[in-house]
Amino acid sequence: MSENKNFTLAVVPGDGIGPEVTTEALKVLDAVAAQHGVTFERTEYDLGAKRWHATGETLPDAELEEIRKHDAILLGAVGDPSVPSGVLERGLLLKLRFTLDHYVNLRPSKIYPSVGSPLAAPGEVDFVVVREGTEGPYVGNGGALRVGTPAEIATEVSVNTAYGVERVVRDAFARAMARPRKKLTLVHKNNVLVHAGHLWKRTVDKVAEEFPEITVDYLHVDAATIFLVTDPARFDVIVTDNLFGDIITDLAAAISGGIGLAASGNINPDRTAPSMFEPVHGSAPDIAGQQKADPTAAILSASLLCEHLGLTEAARAIEAAVEADIEERTGAARSTAEIGDAIAKRAAG
Amino acid sequence: MSENKNFTLAVVPGDGIGPEVTTEALKVLDAVAAQHGVTFERTEYDLGAKRWHATGETLPDAELEEIRKHDAILLGAVGDPSVPSGVLERGLLLKLRFTLDHYVNLRPSKIYPSVGSPLAAPGEVDFVVVREGTEGPYVGNGGALRVGTPAEIATEVSVNTAYGVERVVRDAFARAMARPRKKLTLVHKNNVLVHAGHLWKRTVDKVAEEFPEITVDYLHVDAATIFLVTDPARFDVIVTDNLFGDIITDLAAAISGGIGLAASGNINPDRTAPSMFEPVHGSAPDIAGQQKADPTAAILSASLLCEHLGLTEAARAIEAAVEADIEERTGAARSTAEIGDAIAKRAAG
Ligand SMILES: CC(C)[C@H](C(=O)O)[C@@H](O)C(=O)O
Numbered sequence: 001m002s003e004n005k006n007f008t009l010a011v012v013p014g015d016g017i018g019p020e021v022t023t024e025a026l027k028v029l030d031a032v033a034a035q036h037g038v039t040f041e042r043t044e045y046d047l048g049a050k051r052w053h054a055t056g057e058t059l060p061d062a063e064l065e066e067i068r069k070h071d072a073i074l075l076g077a078v079g080d081p082s083v084p085s086g087v088l089e090r091g092l093l094l095k096l097r098f099t100l101d102h103y104v105n106l107r108p109s110k111i112y113p114s115v116g117s118p119l120a121a122p123g124e125v126d127f128v129v130v131r132e133g134t135e136g137p138y139v140g141n142g143g144a145l146r147v148g149t150p151a152e153i154a155t156e157v158s159v160n161t162a163y164g165v166e167r168v169v170r171d172a173f174a175r176a177m178a179r180p181r182k183k184l185t186l187v188h189k190n191n192v193l194v195h196a197g198h199l200w201k202r203t204v205d206k207v208a209e210e211f212p213e214i215t216v217d218y219l220h221v222d223a224a225t226i227f228l229v230t231d232p233a234r235f236d237v238i239v240t241d242n243l244f245g246d247i248i249t250d251l252a253a254a255i256s257g258g259i260g261l262a263a264s265g266n267i268n269p270d271r272t273a274p275s276m277f278e279p280v281h282g283s284a285p286d287i288a289g290q291q292k293a294d295p296t297a298a299i300l301s302a303s304l305l306c307e308h309l310g311l312t313e314a315a316r317a318i319e320a321a322v323e324a325d326i327e328e329r330t331g332a333a334r335s336t337a338e339i340g341d342a343i344a345k346r347a348a349g
Numbered sequence: 350m351s352e353n354k355n356f357t358l359a360v361v362p363g364d365g366i367g368p369e370v371t372t373e374a375l376k377v378l379d380a381v382a383a384q385h386g387v388t389f390e391r392t393e394y395d396l397g398a399k400r401w402h403a404t405g406e407t408l409p410d411a412e413l414e415e416i417r418k419h420d421a422i423l424l425g426a427v428g429d430p431s432v433p434s435g436v437l438e439r440g441l442l443l444k445l446r447f448t449l450d451h452y453v454n455l456r457p458s459k460i461y462p463s464v465g466s467p468l469a470a471p472g473e474v475d476f477v478v479v480r481e482g483t484e485g486p487y488v489g490n491g492g493a494l495r496v497g498t499p500a501e502i503a504t505e506v507s508v509n510t511a512y513g514v515e516r517v518v519r520d521a522f523a524r525a526m527a528r529p530r531k532k533l534t535l536v537h538k539n540n541v542l543v544h545a546g547h548l549w550k551r552t553v554d555k556v557a558e559e560f561p562e563i564t565v566d567y568l569h570v571d572a573a574t575i576f577l578v579t580d581p582a583r584f585d586v587i588v589t590d591n592l593f594g595d596i597i598t599d600l601a602a603a604i605s606g607g608i609g610l611a612a613s614g615n616i617n618p619d620r621t622a623p624s625m626f627e628p629v630h631g632s633a634p635d636i637a638g639q640q641k642a643d644p645t646a647a648i649l650s651a652s653l654l655c656e657h658l659g660l661t662e663a664a665r666a667i668e669a670a671v672e673a674d675i676e677e678r679t680g681a682a683r684s685t686a687e688i689g690d691a692i693a694k695r696a697a698g
């Protein structure tokens with residue numbers, strides 16, 4: 001581990017509850033920094049709805065190049081109903097994920113005994129979804145003709161390459177190897193999307209030969225949603241494409257304590273650009289600025305950030321602090337800052 | 350209602366548990382036929398895995414033209430692990446849906462108090478998904494280059510037209526008008542799939558002007574999966590594209606009594622070709638031929654068939670028989686035929 005190393009963070013608080021939860025995540029990072037011999041130096045980037053309304057900009061290339069110089073990115077949330085749907089998502093969030101080659105979108109799910117699940121008998125849930133982050137239906141490769149007329153046609157093209165699929169599949173196998181159950185489930189829809197689906201299936205089968213210890217399973221995405229509510233404990237590592245991963249990770253968050261706890265890392269495993277850490281939840285404009293948001297997902301994302309920077313002990317300390325805090329939740333309302341304070345205190349201790 | 354009318358049915362029992370559950374659905378149709386002054390004359394079509402192994406055929410055009418001459422189609426289930434994934438799905442099931450212009454794929458979900466839900470507190474669930482059936486990522490418009498090499502690229506194109514979207518959206522609004530809650534939720538992902546998503550959104554907004562009584566809501570598909578487990582009672586009519594509809598209707602089945610109860614109708618509302626009725630579940634080869642399958646989903650699909658043929662009372666009689674049967678389920682195992690017998694007896698009574 002590095003001695004008093006200074007890590008640089010690009011911070012994008014964003015919209016809605018984004019700034020509030022980001023403040024708490026940074027508070028917790030500072031709390032663990034000292035005793036793990038590091039500092040986090042941050043530069044804040046004013047990106048999101050306000051900036052777009054003021055300047056029409058989502059993410060200028062020059063700013064993206066500035067962001068690229070940092071060791072990691074911490075993002076709060078992006079999106080506001082006042083901005084046409086897609087503008088900030090495609091122009092800011094997906095531009096970051098795609099340009100910085102975040103091909104592993106890592107989304108762990110865990111049920112903490114003290115946190116209620118909407119499932120009557122969820123069992124022991126502890127899995128991670130490895131969602132592809134740079135291909136699939138998210139590439140923005142489509143278009144529309146004769147818009148607004150009765151002859152309109154709109155297309156969306158899912159692009160999948162051996163290059164892109166194999167690298168994320170390899171990452172998922174490596175993660176499965178590091179886990180006690182050593183199980184990997186591919187989720188796709190290869191009985192309908194035969195071209196993309198067969199590329200994914202063949203790739204998993206091929207890479208599996210190098211990992212004989214791993215038990216490999218395949219599920220169609222529709223069947224996967226069934227098992228996520230009837231038997232989520234069956235999952236260990238799930239690998240899937242960008243769109244299926246979006247869908248099943250929200251469902252996974254819902255069954256395991258809710259979207260308030262779901263963290264994510266947009267990882268560039270080759271480290272050719274900084275990785276980005278953000279809660280799975282959105283900007284929740286209805287409760288923004290009211291100190292009502294649960295910052296736990298943002299704080300757990302900060303833990304994934306530490307892990308990625310090699311600060312394994314700091315990551316564990318944050319996780320343990322969150323777990324301890326969750327175990328003692330009584331249902332009494334606490335402000336965003338109060339939750340952040342409590343977790344920061346535990347993490348520092 | 351017609352006097353002693355004879356309806357012709359094309360029956361495709363298919364693979365796995367398909368034949369068993371179809372037998373029970375036909376038994377129940379016969380049970381209600383007499384007292385509603387109709388007969389169901391059927392022709393069975395040997396299509397599916399066995400046929401493909403024997404002849405290499407999935408659905409020859411000549412046979413499709415025969416099937417087209419019937420008043421309706423009853424299908425059991427299609428698919429077997431011995432057949433490469435996609436061959437029967439694309440070559441048989443989707444060929445039927447697309448060629449016969451089944452643009453409304455109707456999938457009701459209801460929680461019967463006596464049937465357990467995996468949700469701890471599901472509330473009163475009674476909604477219907479209107480899934481588009483002839484467009485979207487299901488069109489088979491894609492391909493692959495350099496298959497099996499490190500330079501492979503595979504695409505899947507989602508095709509959406511104003512023509513195709515507007516007709517299914519209109520159908521969904523009409524269905525919402527006929528229901529007490531008069532609520533319609535569009536499910537899509539228009540913050541990422543901006544071309545297709547905006548076509549869907551604009552179409553719903555436009556048609557909504559003609560239906561001021563309908564409350565209209567929009568949810569991204571990922572958020573919809575959250576609400577399906579945290580608050581499914583909020584839904585009334587959901588309209589969505591082919592792929593999102595596939596995913597959320599399996600989830601909907603899982604939260605409401607399981608896939609053993611989920612019925613579907615592939616409807617051609619313009620009646621230019623016969624509509625097709627099938628359980629949402631698959632062929633379940635692991636339990637095939639053992640009289641272990643629950644035929645209820647197939648029987649409820651037969652009720653949707655009666656409804657489509659204008660046999661409203663027969664449809665209600667089947668539904669009521671199923672509900673009564675479900676209310677008295679004790680958990681004791683019954684064979685497929687025993688369940689069918691019990692429901693047929695009630696429906697006839
Ligand atoms: C906001 C949106 C573009 C994003 C996505 O679809 O990836 C979000 O839903 C997520 O899961 O991070």
Ligand SMILES: CC(C)[C@H](C(=O)O)[C@@H](O)C(=O)O
Nearest residue numbers: 191192222428438442595629
């Ligand atoms: C078998 C498969 C092609 C089919 C579909 O994806 O539509 C099934 O999952 C369904 O929902 O009817």
